[in-house]
Amino acid sequence: MKWEKKLLASFISFALCDANASVMREDVSVQDYRDFAENKGKYSPGTTGIVVYKTDGTVAGTLDFPVPDFSVSDSLGIATLVGPSYITSVKHNGGYTSVDFGNNAKFKTKYVLINRNNHPVVPEYNIDFHVPRLNKVVTESAPTPILKDSSALKEKSRYTWYTRVGSGTQKQVVPGTNNVTTLTGAYNWVTGGMFTNPVFENAYRLRWVNYGPPNPQALPFSSAVQSGDSGSPVFVYDNQDKIWKLIGVSPWISGSTPYSVNSYNLYFRNDFYQSVLAKNTDPDVTDSAENGSIIWRSDNISQGAANWQWHGVANKELPSQSTNAELDATKDLRFNGDGGTIVLEQSVNHGAAKLQFSNDYIVKPAEGQNYTWVGGGVEVDADKTVNWQVNGLAGDTLHKIGAGTLYVNAEGINGGALNVGDGTVVLAQRVDEKGQRQAFSTITLVSGRPTVQLAGEGQITADNVQFGFRGGNIDLNGYDMTFDEIKHNDNGATLLNNNNQQRSTLTLSSDKDRLFIGEIGAAESQRNLDIVVSTEESKTRTLAGNVAVNTLSLTNGNLILRGRPTPHANNIVFSNDWIDSTFAVTTTTVSSNTSLMVGEHGDLSSNVNISDNAELILQSRSKFSGSALLAENATLRVIQDSSLDQSTDGFNDVEITADIGGDGKLVKEGNGILWFTGNGDWTGGTTINAGQLALNGRLSSSLTMGSGTLLSGSGTTADITLGNNAVIYPGWQRETPEILLKASVFEPETLNINGTLTTGSNSQAVLRTQLGTASSLSDRLVINGDISGNEPLWLNLSLSGETLNTDTNNNGKADAQEGVSLVQVNGSVSKESVKLSGGYVAMGAWRYSLYAFAPGKSDAGDNLTSGKRYWDYRLQNDLLFEGENTIPAEEVVDEPDTPADDELPDVTPPEDLPSDPEQPADNVRRAVIPQVPSYLSLPTALLNYNNSLRSTLHQQAMRSEKENLGIFMEYFHQDDRYNSNLSFSQFGYDFDQKANGFLFGGRAAHWQSPDESQHLSLNVAWSTAEISVTPHAQDGESQGDYTAHTLSTLTEWRHASGWFGELLLDVSKYSGDISTTLRGESIAKVKAKGLTADLNVGKDLTFGKHVVTPAIGVGVQYLDIDDIDDVDNTHTSYDSIVRPLYHVGLGYRYHLTDALEFTAGSQVNWDENNNPGVTISGNNADQSADFSAATPGSYASFNLGINGKAAENITLFANGGYQTRLGEAGIDGWQFNTGVNVSFR
Incomplete structure (x- = not known):
């Protein structure tokens, strides 16, 4: 941008704009800002309700308006099309001399500014505005509607949303800071923006502020004008007329922080624009039908007595040979009479003038002459037809706009080119005396609005047809055409045949790889068009746009029919963003030794004939419907190979709904799902080498499923051969719920x-x-x-x-x-x-x-x-x-x-x-599952272990020196057989239980009365043991293996008279797992904790070397088992167990010598026969089942032991015991203990 520093106000404006470039919000992708500006990606014109996402995937906001068509702005975003050959910007933009439209598309036109038309009012900060005139009418876009009364903007319910576009310096806030980073300088690429609730400062401008997060006023595309944005447009959406309107241009900004930047907009000066138009427009030609032909001479245009002035360029053949001043002196001219014949009495160089027709006319040279017309362009009004019988000149391009029809019917070779942006152009060029004709040297279709229709052979060669920005339609109109390369810019290019009486053949022949992303044919005229494709054997033609034709014949080489990546600004594409393409073909013929591939995101609907040694290939993310006939050596091949795929948009499924017959075969390669719902009557068999076949149709020939493959669906097949680890899964679902649907909606396959x-x-x-x-x-x-x-x-x-x-x-x-x-x-x-x-x-x-x-x-x-x-x-x-x-x-x-x-x-x-x-x-x-017996045996087994450990600790306390501190270490082994009190029908299980462990501890403290008649001591012990429990169950073999850790304290009080009392407290922690023969090891993890308190009272009765000790005790056991989940999705929960203890016993010791002692004892333990509850349910079950765990049972125990001193303070001991149940439930078993005591005297 060149700044004209004429006045102090200009310096001020420059300073304001240069002080701080505005920024894009940091949490919205720059790509979205660019896509919005170029109408790329999801931001197609007219699309409503678009959700804009932040870079973290959350929602930045929703566009509650139709996306504007920013193509009215030039590629740099500094000027906007307001008339067919007029743009608007700010007059301090003195550096630009040309513009182009369509985001730098292929085959673009460079439009030259021939008069800047600067607004004369000064100072320019009041009216920094101009409306330059261009040398040609613009075809890429129609002029934008203009809001002519700026005061209406205050009606906020009608005018709510404002948008802008520009290519000024692009900056963005650095996340987490208040700093900005420059992404690029001015005039490199455009970004879009939006705002609402502007401030209407006066009669000539408004102002808005950009807000950023976390401000609640921040919009998805918060934006402000930047250095380099001068002249960029601002639009407002008219909620009543349902269109976007230009309100003006951006001259400057103020402010110095990343956000809260003040941007300004100068209202469009329509009065000044109208004065420019009036200066550059001749009065209308208002001819009358009854007055004969209209004669166009060098000095005037006449009909009978009436005449009209016109202004062109004299003495120069081409507009391009004229100066800007000469071009600007030419004036637009409209024929607005009854319509008739216009006869050129000489060639016309109309310069930059637009020639408009508001009725039906014939334009032709005088008889026997080849006079030509060149100028700024031709506009034909809607529903009107102009029979154009004059040629152009080489070096000039006829720009055609307007919704009406230009019927080109001149004679011979037309050296001029055509650029059409609206309406219809019919090519009906006549042959000259040499038999030659050419409607135009080249044809360029842009904007997506125009149609060029053939009305004869040889009108244009295919190599000279170009589809520029948004393209247009070539209507073959019953004629044939052959293309090597279809030259195009985007998916707006379309070839079709609207002639319902005569079919056309479009031949695509090349010795190179060719890609076409436009469209061929249309649904309403599908039967009118045939395609023939031929390439060299090693080359491929790719069609990546929609196709709707009668026949498609592949005669040589390779053809791919696929979708395409969604185009984004800067020619960026993303693998997860694709556009599907449909290929509707009545009949497709794939010749021998050729290959037709339906590629990613391609959907072929056709009756396909696949010849001998030919292939129809379906790639990932493709679909095929209709029918197919496979010749004997033909192959229908499905390839789902991620190394070949370009797309990651959606699953890589292939869908076949077609009915297929013949003698060929189907072969599937690669991981992915092939959905087949058609009737498969081919005889060559089906081979699934990898992935999955979802069969919901019928296969009449053999099916081979390779190793590790999956067959699903509710279809019908003939012979099946399953490879190793192959799976049949009729009811397979992509997202199988954890719990299947209830019976009312469950649909089996x-x-x-x-x-x-x-x-x-x-x-x-x-x-x-x-x-x-x-x-x-x-x-x-x-x-x-x-x-x-x-x-x-x-x-x-x-x-x-x-x-x-x-x-x-x-x-x-x-x-x-x-x-x-x-x-x-x-x-x-x-x-x-x-x-x-x-x-x-x-x-x-x-x-x-x-x-x-x-x-x-x-x-x-x-x-x-x-x-x-x-x-x-x-x-x-x-x-x-x-x-x-x-x-x-x-x-x-x-x-x-x-x-x-x-x-x-x-x-x-x-x-x-x-x-x-x-x-x-x-x-x-x-029967219950094999692990249930272990679950039901678990509480009894853990309580039984705790009983044995408690007895062991009591015995250890009895053999310790009564008045001395000391330590001990003891090994114990337990081997028991439990008998349940529950019957077979009550799920009662006997079990074997073994335990091996060690007990470590000692007398930690000792107190005695002054007269030494009473002693109080504290014993502390730590035990660890490995426990195994094996139920006797017809339901299946299982075993529990657990580790127990117990911390115990035993507080003793003894009196010289022989009386004593003991209080035992312990806390236990259990962990382990359960295994079964059928499911293997560690199918469930077990965790539990227990507490015990036990009080014993007794008296030592001494008779010489004999000591008899009767005792009685009570206590309580607590056991809490965590819920258990296992590999069978079974969930087991236990009631907490609180169990009273009652026992009475008699001990005996005999001192053989001072160093040797014999011990014996017995004890009876009573159980109240309470059966704790166990509830078992499943993740797949609607109900749970309640069970009872068996009671530990009452039992009597007997033990014999010997203690011997190995040294003065070291005692070795060994003990053996046996217990027997006293009722139906209980333990029968034995226990062995051995260890060493060390006392400290």
């Missing part, structure tokens, strides 16, 4: 296999199964054929619903109609052909297993196969007989009757059926 299913290693079928009292539902496999392979098909169930007892008739047997059917097979199989992965499936506490019912024993009413006799693999509760092992109580399946020749062969019943199927039902119960 069934996959039908009409042929042989051949399994590989670890082949699996995953089925969603929901149990319910009213009905049970499940995904299913229905196999009308055999199951073969060296390994079974493993079922992996996703179970949910109610914890249903499938033994609905309570007969204690698994019946053919009970439970839910999972797999049905009417071919050659056995019970071992289908197995349940993991041996069972859990629903809360309950264990469900797979029961196989052979032909003749399966339920005929539930048969989904095509035959009468079938194998039915059903999910039912495991039913256990009291005293049996873990074999499910299935009904004995008798040998089926000898089948007829057309029936299935006999099948040997499963070998692991119970031998007594008539066991009474009241001796049968449902």
